[in-house]
Ligand SMILES: [Zn+2]
């Protein structure tokens with residue numbers, strides 16, 4: 001049986017063990033430096049590594065549209081600045097907001113603004 005994840009890629013059902021993946025830090029864009037302060041302090045999200053370890057599968061954060069930041073230099077609370085959020089296998093589009101993560105001017109409480117449940 002073929003299972004498709006959020007990316008439309010086939011997922012092997014036998015692979016139950018979760019592995020760790022790395023993504024480019026969205027907050028600093030992989031530079032490893034804090035864009036807000038001096039480069040000596042390093043990025044607060046990836047601690048200067050430029051990449052962040054995540055547990056796949058992940059989807060782009062809907063709160064910050066994958067930018068890792070909201071309102072300028074504030075770290076996005078939903079993804080903690082990483083730009084992506086881990087979702088459970090078999091996670092589906094939130095029926096309450098239809099995957100937009102928003103409900104009117106507020107963010108959807110059913111999926112906490114992530115658009116998936
Ligand atoms: Zn960073």
Ligand SMILES: [Zn+2]
Pocket residue numbers: 061062063064065066067068069076077078079080081082083084
């Ligand atoms: Zn975010």
Ligand SMILES: [Zn+2]
Pocket residue numbers: 094095096097098099100101102108109110111112113114115116
């Ligand atoms: Zn929702």
